[in-house]
Amino acid sequence: MVDRGFALETRLRQREANDLKRTLSPVDSIAERGYFAEPSGGDLPVLESEEALVFASNNYLGLTGDQRVQDAARQAAATVGTGSAASRLVTGDTLVHHDLERLLAETKRTDRALTFSSGYAANVGTITALDPDVIFSDELNHASIIDASRLADADVVVYDHCDADDLRAKLTARAERDESTEPTGADDRSDESWLIVTDSVFSMDGTVAPLEAICRAAEEVGAWVMVDEAHATGLYADGGGIVQSESLEDRVHVQMGTLSKALASQGGYVAGSDALIELLINEARSFVYSTGLAPPAAASASEALHISRYGDVRERLWENVAHLRDGLEALDLEVLGDSQVLPVIIGDRRDALDLAAGLRERGIVAPAIRPPTVPEGASRIRIAPTATHDEADIVNCLEAFQIVGKKVGLF
Template sequence: MYKFFKEQLDSKIENHNLRTLREYCPLDAVRVKRDDKEYLMMASNNYLGLTFDTRVIEGALKGTQEYGTGSGGSRLVSGTFPLFTELENALAKFKNTEKALVFNTGYMANVGTISAIADKDTIIFSDALNHASIIDGCRLSRGTIKTYGHCDIDELKYLLKSVDRNTQKLIVTDGVFSMDGDIAPLDKLYELSREYNALLMVDDAHATGTIGNGHGTAAYFGLEKEVDIQLGTLSKSLGSVGGYVAANSTIIDYLVNTSRSFIFSTALSPADIGAALAALHVLESDISVLQRLHENVNYMADKLISMGINATNETPIFPILIGRNEDTLAVSEYLYESGIIGTAIRPPTVPIGESRIRLTVTAAHNKEQIDYVCQSLHNAMKQL
């Protein structure tokens, strides 16, 4: 077996596809340090820059001081402390739903929700570029999976028409796609879900805090009360860790009783919950944070476009498509030598031939930093 593992790793090296871990020491929301050199972080999902916000840190400290360092067990066994209830009530209000349920990660939320609400008799319609956690949740459900082309409404409609209307059906999509930064056509997906009697689920991991006045994809399209299941994460814009599902009380109560990743996981720590709750309050009460993010997104897009680099998204995710793994690694290394973290994204995260640098801008970046990143990227691309 060890020989097999070594052969697989050697193959990844040969194909310029080996992953390694690099250790960084965060200095603030946008700067990290490694081997006494400072780097500008342009690969984080910390979209609102709240990981070093004093209000969020205070929330984490308060949670620890009141409830200790750990939860001690799963919530169905050892109970739910009041901070959990407060956060779930706040999330339900934030997403304009009846209830919300917190999971340990967004990944576990997707896997646990899809595998609970779908079974072998369910047909799942999944966007081709959905996140791995959605894909894995679909597989675990043992339902029939029908993948439609990325944001291809016509193909989805064709697939829906081809199955029995009375069959249990689920349409699931990312709200903002993590590697492309584009927004799912949720309004059209909603129309199809009602026309063909299907549940509609949207994963707002990269949409919460970025679109729909920070409330996500359903809010962006004015469908907050219409989408059946809104899933999200506490670990990106909200600067903590964890995931959540927001829906009507029937779905949430059902998940409490059937979702294995919820039932059999030790609950998050009080610090995690306290930080997420504080970050949610910041997002709702301090409009300047979201304004800074939108200003930086527009500024960076304009800067890249002026340099001939495609940047047309409304979101903080800027996919710089390069193609070959070795070229993508070369650009990433150039950026690294320039003091910029711009990670090379390669298969299987993206399709073969579509390797890219995935840059993300946050509310905590300043214009001078954005200028430097764009110019450095422009210089790196000229060398290909």
């Protein structure tokens, strides 16, 4: 009989041979330090005896362990329930959701906001609901944007990373092609809908998109702009993102972000006009057909956003970022980016893996990022400090880089 199944073991062996096989390594708590377990497959994990410093988390403000955030989650669980138990269009809509969405809209300076079960769901639901004819996408956009573009069945035009001039050239070329089409022809494109989509902070490069220039290019051709603020929300002006720090709220049509990074919770959101939010409530399939965000997640995100806006955690984070960047560059390491993400470029895949393993032996958790996640020859260590790392933690990280870097021949 013909075997029409799937050669899973062969595929896994191939990944392992190419140093691409991923594993799960549980940790006892989500914080700036923790006890990890070796990958255990389906067996019960066993925690190591030595605590490690974590410089690989997106818990940028360190609020997952904040008592106020935890208390907000407990209170919501006790008052509203541990889960929404249904789509928000059925019985899963609560006052906790609306309180968070009100605060998000206020922070993002928009009419309204809407929460999703994840950032991935927010991108997929929003882009497919908008149903653009053409999507202009930064070449390093997140996988959820790429997948959403495929599901939307749009023409996708990829422009060079953070290159507003290349974007403008591609917008112009598309417009000129459309103008040359006979208005009465079957291929008339004069009424196409165009959406420009970009991350604001790119998680593997630490780069920041030139949003003002992107908005200018969009306005020249009448395109809409959608910005994914997943790695910026909570870190910039008044707890907002790059859109807020550059005062672009009136020029960015769709602001998307997550609750699962700086806001120490789970889920995603979209902020924009009344009409946008009403459309998503009715046509975003990942919202309509998903159980609503769990009330404790919504409440903890609300509290984290409040702390970000009115506390000093953002200042503490940026102090740690500056200290760590200065120290890494003093070691003559190449550090990319303009944000809280500090990618240390190593180049060779094996060197990056060896450096990450050596750092781990010295109690520093900082992963090697290698192809296909990044281009060939651009393997790196992705460093991300948190607001709750103290000065001694930063010094320990830098000392580990210096010692292990010598061992693997980087210096």
